[in-house]
Each structure stands twice: as structure tokens, then as C-alpha cells.
Amino acid sequence: MKKTAFVTSGSGFTGGHLCRVLGERGYRVKALVRENSKVAHLKEMGAELVTGDLANLQAQNGVLKDVDIVFHVAAAYRSEGISKDQFWKVNVDGTRALLNYAYESGVKRFVHCSTVGVQGEIAHPPAKESDPYKPGDHYQESKMVGEKLALAFFDTHAMAGAVVRPVGIYGPGDTRFLKLFKFINSGKFRMIGKGDVLYHLTYVEDLVEGFILAGEKEAAVGNIYTIGGNEYLTLKELVALIAHVLGKPTPNKRVPLAPVYLAAIICESICRPLRLEPPLYRRRLDFFTKDRAFDISKARTDLNYAPKVPLKQGLKKTADWYKEHKLI
16 A cells, blocks of 8 residues: 655655655655645645645645645745844744644654754764754754754654754755856856865765665664765865866955955845845854854764765756756
């Protein structure tokens, strides 16, 4: 008999890939989507669509009836224009509502998507799951609270659940790294600072495999798993590799960090009182200043997780997708 999986943010980048692979593995898939979302690919794969959001799920009688496993991927993501209250409403209150509804509906397994961002700036890379929480903004704080809430709920309600912390997700269909590819492709990229911070990425297909393993392996119950790619490298090495797969020269122009950081502070001080989104702000500089490298050995040991897509190959597939869709 087919197992039924319920995926929140089914129309999103990660959720869409997860729905597809679950369907290929023989699951019956139900996908939570927002109104006006692009869902043609979900309909094509035979997923059952549930339109709404986390807050109103219980009003839709029977949405989680006979669901075996919930993959909770939906979240309010980092954006300068989102308030702390909005982050909490989705990432904390929404998670609490879904956990309660899943428990009341008899769901057997729950996989909660968190983020490595709950550990903030990594003091001693690569970071392990056991390293301390150190959120650096409202988004990371809300994800930390949501993660802790999920773990406590699994314990107090004897629900078989696990937490997955993805590392920098990329791949065909993603646009979060599009700006970086565009600037490197056009020759306009400028390194801010020395470029010697560490960076770690996860190809979306590998991440999806990590989610499914966390949902199927008994060893995962009650645990947190960082899911990342096989390798991490310095930012300047990553930029050089992207330039290589694009067939472009390696960018070699650099801007000192200090004046850019000062400009970010000035932009914030002028724009925020006027309720305007600043064109430059300090958090945007995290990409150039903070180490992001993680130890995935726990997932390897407990789940037999083994990333299959080498970074160079994944970046090439991503670049080809951008070109195919005339984004670069």
C-alpha cells in the first residue's frame, strides 16, 4: 500500500523537487500551495493540491487524514522587508499549528526543515549539529525557536520526528544564486574583502535525498541532521569555479570591506526611519564575511547519506539552466 506524504511549500523550489522524487519513489503526494502559485508541474506529476497556508489547515477538514509523513518545508525566508512578527507568525506559530494538527490527525512521522542559519556565524568551522545556537537576525531566531519547538513536541508527544538543517541550496530552478552568476557572467563581480571565508553548498537533489532518509530511517527519530554537499571551499575558489563553468575569466577585482560596511550602516540609518528597504545593508555583506562550512558526518553515519552531485557538476547544471531560461 502506498504511503502518503504531505509537503508544505510544495510549489517552491525545494518542495517541488521533493514532491517529484517522492512521487517517483511510489509515495502518494499531497502538496500545500498558496493561491496563484505555479502548480502545473505538481499537477503533471499527479500530486493532490491543498490550497491555503499553515494557519488555516485545520479549517480544511481531513487534509492530513491518512497521511503517513509530513515534510514541513514552508518558511518565511530572509528578506529585509519582512518584520519580526511575520517571521514568528510563519516559522513559529505556523510550525506549532502544523505539529498539533499532524498529531491530532495521527500522522506517523514528521520531518521539520530548519536551517544551518540557527548557528549563525561559525566560530570553528566546520560546525556540527551539537555546536551552540547563535542566530544573528530575526529570521534565524525564528527558525531556532521553530526548531526547538519541533524537537520538544516530538519528545512530549512521542511523535517520530526529525529536524533537517539544509546548507546553501542550489540547482536548476533556484534563483537565489542567480545574481552571483549574473555578475560573474557579465564581468561586473567585485569581491568585497579578501574572499577567504568558507562557503558550503548543497545540490537540491542531494538535499531531497537527505529529507527522505530522515523520514524513513529509524535512527533519525529525535535527531537533528545537517544536510550538505561533499565539499566546502573559500569564497574566492567558489567564484573561480562558477566563472569556469560559465566559460568566463576568473574575476580578480576586489573592494575593501571597511568602506562598504560603513556605507551599509549609512544606508540603513537613512532608509529604515522612512520605511524604505535600503539598497545596501550589513546583513547582505554576511556572504563576504562569515564562514559557512558544516560537518555532515552524522547524516553519513546514521542515515547513510551520501551526496552524489560534485560541486562543479552541480554548478554547471545550474548555469546551463540559467542560460536555457535566458536568465543570464
